[in-house]
Amino acid sequence: AKLAAVENLVISKGNGWRGGFRLHEVLNGVQRAAHASSFRPECDPVKDTWLNLLHDKIDNTGCDAFNTCITACADTVFYGQLRLGELLSNSSLVSKYTGSKLPLLSNLSITTTPNDKSSAKLQLPCTKTHQSRG
Secondary structure, three states: OHHHHHHHHHHHOOOOOOOOHHHHHHHHHHHHHOOHHHOOOOOOOOOHHHHHHHHHHOOOOOOOHHHHHHHHHHHHHHHOOOOHHHOOOOOOOHHHOOOOOOOOHHHEEEEEOOOOOEEEEEOOOOOOOOOOOO
């Protein structure tokens, strides 16, 4: 897949692709020669039962704003199939929040249908795969 990405980049720049079997074998050799510490095991996927457990165990009656934020964030990340870094800042300091990289309230739009059902849309300013606009 990584080699295909390089091939697409070369072709998109208007150059001819001259990679082939030998290049593929060289890249495979590099990967095999990499030190074991350069790889990390994949994390288990989050399951909806875990999300339900969170909802069952946390006090989300609306009296505790922090708990409400936790469950809202967990729901958004799970159902939106996001990475936490696309939604949350690395720092708790407001001065370090980057609105060009993380969502603002203005990026959230909520619509209501005539039969009183509502839906929300969150436009991400930046994602892992699209750094400029999500």
